[in-house]
Amino acid sequence: MGEVLLVNVEPNTAELLFAPEPIPALRSVQDPEMVKEELTRRPRAVDLLVLGASRGDPIRVAEDARGIDQDLSIVILADPARLEQIERRVMYAPFLSGDVTCQSIAENGSIGPVLNEAMTRTRQRRKHHDDVVATLTRLEAPKVWQPNPKQYLDRILDHAPIGVAVLDYSGEIRAWNRRAATVFGAPEATVLGARFADFFHPSDRKRLEDFIAESASNGDEPPPQIFRGHRDQDDDSRQLEVTAAAISSRSGEPGALVLFKDITREKEQEAERQRIETQMQRAQKLESLGVLAGGIAHDFNNLLVGIVGNADLALLLASAGSPIQKALIKIKMAGGRASELTQQLLAYSGKKEGVQIETIDLNPLVSEMKNLLEVSISKYVSLDMVLSVDLPLVRGDLSQIGQVLMNLITNASEAIGEHPGSIMIATGAVVLGSEECAQWTTSWDVSEGVYVFIDVSDTGCGMSASTCEQIFEPFFTTKATGRGLGLAAVAGIIRSHRGAIEVHSELDAGTTFRVLLPAAPGARLDAPPADTNELNVEGHAEGTILAVDDEQHVRDVLSEMLETFGFEVETAGDGIEAIDIFRESPNEFCAVILDMAMPKMGGAETLRRLREIRSDIPIIICTGYIEDQTFEGTGPSAFLQKPFRLATLMSKLEEALGRSLSAPIDPSSG
The missing domain is CATH 3.40.50.2300 (Response regulator)
Structure with a gap:
């Protein structure tokens, strides 16, 4: 109530x-x-x-x-x-x-x-x-259809996308769904009563049992863990993500419900993503280093123009055998060594100037380098070669590819040291399809086609994986006193030839470098160049030359050198100023010497504008490096690489003007 x-x-x-x-x-x-x-x-x-x-x-x-x-x-x-x-x-x-x-x-x-x-x-x-x-x-209220509980549960287990196992208190299997049978290749009838841990890698079994026991005794479900499962003794590669929870039988005996998912493919895809990301980061790093190296070399070459050029001019005034002449010659020698370093920097950046592209048969080059280097490598090292018959030709710079071989062979000899060993050089051809190209990192511009390879293998000390990853970086070395650019320059040369290089090495088992260069199908060997060692230096030069460079000291040295030959010189600090001067009296000039990298207007655009004013004007491009530059219309008459000497400048002027020059050049000036 x-x-x-x-x-x-x-x-x-x-x-x-x-x-x-x-x-x-x-x-x-x-x-x-x-x-x-x-x-x-x-x-x-x-x-x-x-x-x-x-x-x-x-x-x-x-x-x-x-x-x-x-x-x-x-x-x-x-x-x-x-x-x-x-x-x-x-x-x-x-x-x-x-x-x-x-x-x-x-x-x-x-x-x-x-x-x-x-x-x-x-x-x-x-x-x-x-x-x-x-x-x-x-x-x-609508009439709700109710499923059969047992049938409902059985269907869920059989069609679940993850493996399900019911274990008793001793870890033996008492139930096993269809997905579990697929993962391990074992139907339920064959596994009932077996120990669940036996389906996992032996080194993971104890950890798995501890994990299940902890999950069954702890009210809070622990986070999943990864264990290695296998279908048979030869397959331990499966990665299984396992979770577990406590359950009990009808009579109250403790047990465990174990859920597991095969994540092998996910792990492989994740590893592949990480590999590609690492390659991309490495490629970006190498590209940044290349840009830095090219910029440093360009500025350094401009400084060397003043050093080497003024030393050349001073030698004209120095008395033969005098202390001043000896000091100037040493300055020129030091400048030459510095110039070699900038060339290595430019080779690493893939922007080396003065490249002479020709058709090359690599077999004679390898033979020549073998004969050349046999006397300079360790006496304990044997140098052998296996050359492929009918090797396809390639297009490239002979001296640069020779430098690649020299650096690789020298590196192999140093890896062997003062111990008995051998170096093997092999050539051959290989066809790269899409799958093979995909295996190369993004650092290399590898496309489908025929490639000629050069293998340089040694029996030296080998390298670790971490060393192999850094071996082509500038100034990286495994030697206590090394700080050079040998292998970095190799990588830059190969990159500029649209090729690739890879290294395989194991500690105490030796190293193999493989260089790939694109084959040139149907190419023929170029005729050998004419001998141009002798220069006709009789008589005096005449005419006016327009010298264009954004560096004042380069313009000064260039003017003095040209005046030494007998030319009159006008100078300009950039392309716009050069065009204004040239437009006033284009027929007054017999040639233009033009820097490539300048502010306001670059060398390529300046060349085009000058040729619009006067199409037959000889133009010499003077620069520390040249990128992949396409010149509209007629290209330059010659290339002059910084730093340059008097004799080199004379040779390039004769090439551009099509006639010989003469100047009172002292033989000691080179």
């Missing part, structure tokens, strides 16, 4: 009202504002609300209560004098309807039957309301 909530009615008065009926649970409040709180806090706990009309406004309290609980019966107790007024207000109250009874209270009067009937009506209305709601819910 529910409660009776009394408002402005004393409990002892209520007891008299209910007599002789049984007295229900009574709860009394004197503040009408508490009614809403009581009905809201304990819904349906009150079956009857009894309001005393002696204080406050019972009609308003009744309206608030009916707004919260529309099934609640309400009885308003009033003195006989106010009863009619209360009834009239109830009748016309807009929010009061249903079971509201107004009752007069006579002294010592009992209305127990009236109150009990009101409580009964509350309970009846609530039951009726609940029945209606239940009926409507049942009629509106």
Whole structure:
């Protein structure tokens, strides 16, 4: 039975009202504002609300209560004098309807039957309301299809994309789904009762058992771990991601539910991504080093022009055999060695100037280098070669490819040291398809086609994998005193020839370098160049030459050299200034000597504009290096590599002008 909530009615008065009926649970409040709180806090706990009309406004309290609980019966107790007024207000109250009874209270009067009937009506209305709601819910609710629980679970396990194994307390398999059978190649019927750990690599079994035991004893599921699983004794390469959780049998015995996923392919793909990222980073690093090396060499060559050129000019004035002449010759020799270093820097960057491209048969070159180097390598080292018959020809710079061979053979000899060993040089041809090209790193521009290879193998000390990764970086060396650019220059030369180089090495097992150069199908050997060692230096030069360079000291040295030959010289600091000077009197000049890398307007654009003004003007490009530059229309008449000597400058002028020159050049100046 529910409660009776009394408002402005004393409990002892209520007891008299209910007599002789049984007295229900009574709860009394004197503040009408508490009614809403009581009905809201304990819904349906009150079956009857009894309001005393002696204080406050019972009609308003009744309206608030009916707004919260529309099934609640309400009885308003009033003195006989106010009863009619209360009834009239109830009748016309807009929010009061249903079971509201107004009752007069006579002294010592009992209305127990009236109150009990009101409580009964509350309970009846609530039951009726609940029945209606239940009926409507049942009629509106869709019929839900329920699967067979066992069949449902079996299907989930069989079609799950991960392996599932149920283990007992000893680690033996008691259930095994279809995916597990696929992963290990073992159907459930053949594995029941077997130890789960036996399907994993022996070195992983103890760790796996500890992991499952920890998972089964710990309420918190530990993160997955990776173990090596195998299908047979020869296949330990599978990578399985394993998770485990505690379960128990129907009789309460502990066990474990193990879930595992074959992530072998994901791991291989991840390793491949990391390999490609490493290659890309290495390629970017080498490219950055190449740009840096090329820039340093360019600036250094400009400085060497002043050093070597002024030494040449000073030698013209020095007395033969004097201390000054000897000092100047030493300066020139040091400048020559510095120039060789810049050439190695340029070779590494792939921007070496003065490249003479010709058709080459590598076999005679290898034979020549073998004969040349046999006397310079260690006496304990034998140098052998295996040359392929009918080797395809290649296009390249003979001296640069010779430098590659020399550096590789020298490096092999140093790796053997003062111990007996051998160096083998082999040539051959290979066809690279798309799969073979994909194996080369992004550092090399390798495309499909026929390549000629040169292998240089030694029986030396070998190198570690980390050393092989850095071997082509400039200034990297394994020697205590080494700081050169040998193998870095090799890499740059090969890169400029659109080739590739790779190294295979093992510690204490030797090293093999393989150089790949694109074959030139259908190419024929070029005729040997004419002998140009002798220069005709009789007579004096005439005419005006326009010398263009952005470095003041280069313009000064070049002017003095040209004036030594007898030329008049005008100079310009950039391409725009040169064009303005040349446009004023183009026929006044017999030649232009033009720097390649200049601000405002580069050498290639300046050459094009000069040729638009006068198409037959001889132009010599003078630079420290030349990138892959395409000249529109007719190219330059000659290339002059910085730093240069008087004799070299004369030779290039004769080549550009098509006639011999003469100048009072001292033989000691070279």
